[in-house]
Amino acid sequence: MPWFKRTDKGILTPTEAKREVPDGLWFKSPSGKIIHTRELKNNAYVVPEEDYHVKIGSKEYFEILFDNNEFTELDTNMESADPLKFVDTRPYPKRIKESQAKAQLKDAVRTAYGKMDGLDIVIACMDFTFIGGSMGSVVGEKIARGMDHSLKTKTPFLMISRSGGARMMEAGLSLMQMAKTSAKIALLHKEKIPFISLLTDPTTGGVTASYAMLGDFNISEPNALIGFAGPRVIRETIGKDLPKGFQSAEFVLEHGFLDFIVDRRNLKSRLNTLLRMLR
Numbered sequence: 001m002p003w004f005k006r007t008d009k010g011i012l013t014p015t016e017a018k019r020e021v022p023d024g025l026w027f028k029s030p031s032g033k034i035i036h037t038r039e040l041k042n043n044a045y046v047v048p049e050e051d052y053h054v055k056i057g058s059k060e061y062f063e064i065l066f067d068n069n070e071f072t073e074l075d076t077n078m079e080s081a082d083p084l085k086f087v088d089t090r091p092y093p094k095r096i097k098e099s100q101a102k103a104q105l106k107d108a109v110r111t112a113y114g115k116m117d118g119l120d121i122v123i124a125c126m127d128f129t130f131i132g133g134s135m136g137s138v139v140g141e142k143i144a145r146g147m148d149h150s151l152k153t154k155t156p157f158l159m160i161s162r163s164g165g166a167r168m169m170e171a172g173l174s175l176m177q178m179a180k181t182s183a184k185i186a187l188l189h190k191e192k193i194p195f196i197s198l199l200t201d202p203t204t205g206g207v208t209a210s211y212a213m214l215g216d217f218n219i220s221e222p223n224a225l226i227g228f229a230g231p232r233v234i235r236e237t238i239g240k241d242l243p244k245g246f247q248s249a250e251f252v253l254e255h256g257f258l259d260f261i262v263d264r265r266n267l268k269s270r271l272n273t274l275l276r277m278l279r
Helices: 037-042 058-065 092-103 137-153 168-190 231-238 249-254 264-278
Strands: 026-028 034-036 071-074 109-116 119-126 157-163 195-203 217-220
Touching: 026 037, 034 037, 058 109, 058 119, 058 157, 058 264, 071 137, 109 137, 109 264, 119 137, 119 264, 137 157, 137 168, 168 195, 195 264, 217 249
Parallel strands: 119 157, 157 195, 195 217
Antiparallel strands: 026 034, 071 109, 109 119
């Protein structure tokens, strides 16, 4: 018998995300600016002049960061199981298969190693298009194994987070990934292996409460949404109005929870400079 089963009708679970990376020849920014996709790609998926950072996934980040887009992916065939026999609007295994077909991904994170400006690095990058970038058992395990590779090879680890938080379909098993990944980060720290966390839009929930904010350096892209709970939940909990933009990267930086904000066009060079300093 399933542990959890949704019986009420009319409750929607918005776990799928609209993909912003353009598939056609032209891309229209939120302000209405039209740009050719080739120019957008050459500009690290940042709209020129207005500096709008288009939301991208692991494919695009790997293109930007790995030299010549050459890398070796880790744990490519790892897939989620259904230990809780979870059913909401549809069975969890069906949701997984639909997400895999739509996103062309096995789960919400990819891990790989290669060179970045000649330096060895391991990168884990989350994909929001797969069930809202939610953190399930596969996400935690792949990140942990990527960190194991860093420990084995003494290679810096870069975590690129973009997530709605824990995956509700895995309940407590999802929350366990917070402890597992945090323990691996402690091992990286013990071995003096750099762990850099890049928070992108959005980074929320259990991801923010664990590995995303535990970097030796916590950095972010401009205007990224960073937080734990949503504004309404926080407002109802503390009974006070919240400052305007209190979950923006700029607000988080101002209050000491980020080390710096980096334009994506400068990301590779800034990371390279930082890692060479740490060497």
